[in-house]
Amino acid sequence: MTNLTFWTANHVAALTDGDVSCTARIAVQDVIPICDELGIWDAWPIQHVDGHPYRLPEGREIWMALGAPRFDDPDDRHGHARIHLILREAQGWRHLGPAMPETFSPGSREWSGSAVVGDDGMTVTLYFTATGRRGEAIPSFEQRIFSAEATLDGVFGDPRLIDWRGLREIVERDPAHYMSTLQGPAIVGQIKAFRDPAFFRDPIGGSDYLFFAGSCASSQSSYNGVVGVAVADKAAPTGWSTISPVISADGLNNELERPHVIHRDGFYYLFWSTQKHVFDPAGPVGPTGLYGMVSEHLLKGWRPINGTGLVFANPPEAPAQAYSWLVLPDLSVTSFVDDWRVDGDRSFGGTFAPFVRLKLQGDNASLEG
Template sequence: MPSGQTAGTLWSADHVAAIGPLASFAAPLIGAADLADALPELGLWDAWPVQNDDGSIHRFADGASLWMALGAPWFENPDDRHAHARIHLLLRQASGWRSLGPAMPEGFAPGSREWSGSAIMDADGGGLTLYFTAAGTRGEAQPTFGQRLFQARARLAENADAPRLTDWRDLRESVALDERLYMDPLSGGGGIGTIKAFRDPGFFRDPATGEAWLFFTGSRAGSASAFNGVIGAARGAGGPDDPWRIVPPVISADGLNNELERPHVIHHAGLYYLFWSTQSHVFDPAGPVGPTGLYGMVSDRLEGEWRPLNGTGLVIANPPEAPRQAYSWLVLPDLRVTSFVDDWGHGADHADTRRFGGTFAPFLALALDGERARLRAAP
């Protein structure tokens, strides 16, 4: 790190080593009946709602909401989906989910595929800003693992059929990589679980100051460890045309874990809760190794110091009998939690073909009390 720059609050081996029995953190086992909301034409994974500036879900008069999710055709090897990912628009109604097609028009985004982000509705409800990851570069012969943070604006058009996003414009790079602070993803190789990160922009407006933040998944520059995941950040006024200023990582798992994915913040009972997802196979195998799950920290202010929830960071784990059943948890301001069905219905040592669910997992719900977090019955 450059002189005077910090690596952020450390999520350490001591924290993970203190994780006890998983029963109190384990999500319910997912069964075949829980896949009823699948969209047959697409495999879906990382998802997020279109939110208002204060973080609440934007809703139409009938209560329906717009969501975005990464989607791709079905492949025999589910990992192939990452090379074909596009952001798809979905309508959530009382009757279920409806696909509205790709969010952005073909050829608009600058990457060879689109990875996770967040979306914020304008105050008047007439349009939105999408923050997203451009992976690779448009037209490349083979997918590469370059990652850039972009944003673009669109107009929301409502008609008798369904809402649509039109007039896509103002495409620009939100935050450029600063290699003094964050490692270039292209320098890390391309193996699953080993690639380096500069992705997953999550927008948050600080209710105390009015300042906007973008949190993202990064990799620590100058690390001596192959397991150098961090949560990075940029700060700004947060208007559609306002610039962002990149800042040092806010949380570091250097020496412990390679990927702190899809970081996002909610404000609850006067405290800030920063959550991320990670998988057991991206921990340093020298240990300790935590379960695939949702992790988080809490602070009195966004600048830190951050304190691991439950003393360890672990908030939700997959059940031991299905350790890969769900992933990519997102905590909403009302403390409901969404994720997607990954490899479901199997034990840790199964020899069957991987069963990729490719749809929304059943919603969960949290109870937060200061530095404690627990599952509660979903509403």
């Protein structure tokens, strides 16, 4: 079991203008679409078990990202999301098409996850969120966490994933700790969470974990986000056991999205993304940014990074320009371009934002450069 750590209003209230580290303003030349007809967001590389991206010949990397056609209202993309393959090469990013066959996924759409390549360099395990149910007449916000395997093919050309198999729901919701995703309002930003599984192999103990975004079952607040955990367990029916959350923002914030862990210099760092509009407006409200905690132990003893939890934010002149940050083991950080213009109607970038890099020193984190 875990020892629960609370991210509280007192932590966020301690933020001052001088404490907020901000990324650079995204410029027009930074917004390079992957392809004209597709907007992408929430991205992750196919990784080794240690978290480092798996590299093909010539240093190329295979990434996954959520993708959908471009809509007049960018929020409509969530109802059409599918996981896509994207090749990262010296010339930039190149779209390779949907990751899974059209009829394979059990949801009406697919949301975020992570992917790990096996020791054979060919078997890829995808952990992902199936949202809704295939064939449902009205898309729901039900979220279930699945895994599936595929074989990596074409590594010397355009790689693809073939022979998809082994689809199974692996993280069972424990109602004592995690609220049903059918309980929340069907409104983006207010829905409840049971999603975003991020794989982590503990280099100390050797066990495998999935960290995910959840909602507190016993909460009396509409703002009840938690970071949940499942641990690999061969004795469990699905091969994974769901354990109690490690981080709670109950009464503060509704969504601790895409939580993930890296281990560096003897410390565990747990990061998540959240947005200004999902904080409880009655309390202190933090900026849209990357947040996190640090500990010497994986399942207990977490402390807010920088004393507040905030690692960095978007610049105040473009407070929603990027989102969904993912910290890689080399401390490079990816995200996607969200609402990057502030001089008119909402402008959804729908592509990779420029990478940034972190500096970590004990409980403190900052942007490099």
